[in-house]
């Protein structure tokens with residue numbers, strides 16, 4: 001099992017046959033042995049709630065308790081108590097824990113991935129990909145911490161007999177709040193950042209992702225993290241709000257929508273002193289296809305990026321600007337590739353797109369398609385897939401003849417707008433004219449065009465000629481994932497070198513030898 005091919009989002013050409021053979025057995029076994037159970041969690045004593053899979057609303061994920069206001073207080077108190085020691089844990093102790101956790105995650109990765117498949121409705125490859133990514137986070141981040149000696153620096157000697165160093169101290173207790181779309185990788189990324197820099201954590205998974213949330217807690221227990229350093233609360237916005245407003249929290253690591261992230265940040269600004277809010281938020285990610293592009297590659301990169309995980313990635317390509325000289329050719333190549341992708345039950349190995357997450361996403365998709373029919377032109381998709389018990393849609397390519405809400409707002413569904421252009425400069429200016437700034441991509445074989453894009457695109461994650469995903473597929477240590485503008489608050493992203501220092505505050509020690 002350990003030698004199965006790895007999924008990294010970018011290795012699209014790999015032969016996953018042995019992985020599929022394993023999953024053919026493991027997915028039904030998981031469904032039989034794990035789904036439908038009733039769960040307990042120490043800081044969730046409220047009434048239990050039944051959660052269902054988007055794959056099929058009759059498929060019960062399990063019954064999960066919800067945290068009360070007192071549970072949230074108790075979880076924070078538990079973290080504060082444990083933080084007294086964990087905040088002082090040596091670099092060696094934290095690295096040893098990270099190594100043990102990485103071992104546990106490597107053992108449990110298929111279980112975590114399959115849980116995500118059922119919980120979110122991800123395809124097999126997307127689901128296993130995020131579990132693999134989590135393991136690699138536990139390679140990358142600890143290595144960064146070690147390589148930088150905990151980000152400790154020798155400073156200059158101002159006068160003889162005086163030494164000065166800069167050390168980084170954990171803030172104390174971090175609230176970690178996760179979104180639904182990568183319940184494993186994004187939770188583990190934020191939790192890793194907080195824990196290995198010496199913070200205790202109170203973690204809230206997305207309301208309907210309690211299964212992966214509790215699995216993550218189990219892996220930390222198996223890795224021997226001291227009791228109380230990691231605590232879970234379960235529930236929705238009210239539980240998240242109670243957690244981020246608790247005075248016992250020293251910082252928040254949040255990934256989710258712009259609206260929620262900014263509400264947490266705005267609350268922090270009202271307090272007597274600021275606590276860090278590391279918020280990674282929504283995106284509206286453009287791709288540019290010039291007349292010098294390999295059009296088949298461009299179409300494949302855009303389709304994969306716009307429709308992978310049903311368009312529910314912060315990095316999903318949601319607007320494609322195509323040079324009018326090659327627009328028709330691009331539309332044909334897009335249709336040719338997209339029509340071969342299977343939409344259906346993601347337990348099956350041939351499925352590329354599962355259902356959209358919930359009825360709200362289905363309504364957003366349907367409204368966007370209706371608007372595009374009225375104001376523009378649908379070139380591909382947009383229809384519901386009949387005969388399946390869930391929100392299954394064929395992803396849509398919609399040409400729009402002017403900028404609008406569809407080119408500017410995040411929809412988070414498999415819907416990509418096409419805009420024709422005559423000058424790349426104008427297209428990039430329009431693509432930049434949004435409140436977000438996560439990722440962008442270009443397809444061109446002209447170096448001057450690529451250089452212009454790299455100089456002028458207002459986003460933190462840029463790609464050129466990426467067939468595996470025009471704007472998607474960042475990996476720990478490969479693509480630092482920094483949200484600009486309304487996507488991020490700090491100017492530093494996950495998956496890169498500068499993520500960890502954000503969980504620590506600096507202290508200088510100047511010592512005069514007398």
Ligand SMILES: NC(=O)c1ccc[n+]([C@@H]2O[C@H](COP(=O)([O-])OP(=O)(O)OC[C@H]3O[C@@H](n4cnc5c(N)ncnc54)[C@H](O)[C@@H]3O)[C@@H](O)[C@H]2O)c1
Pocket residue numbers: 177178179180181182186204205206207235236237238239240241242244255256257258259260261263264280281282283313314315410412438481483487
């Ligand atoms: N930039 C990134 O790295 C990144 C990655 C993944 C997803 N996202 C974004 O996440 C969004 C999709 O996720 P979602 O629908 O789960 O987002 P969301 O904002 O609805 O929820 C995110 C989390 O916040 C909690 N929450 C809701 N209201 C809260 C409040 N008032 N106080 C505290 N917590 C609260 C939710 O319960 C959930 O756990 C999209 O906008 C997507 O672009 C961004």
Ligand SMILES: N[C@@H](CCC=O)C(=O)O
Pocket residue numbers: 181182312313314315316471472473474475
């Ligand atoms: N890491 C993923 C996106 C995570 C957000 O939704 C990517 O780069 O495509």
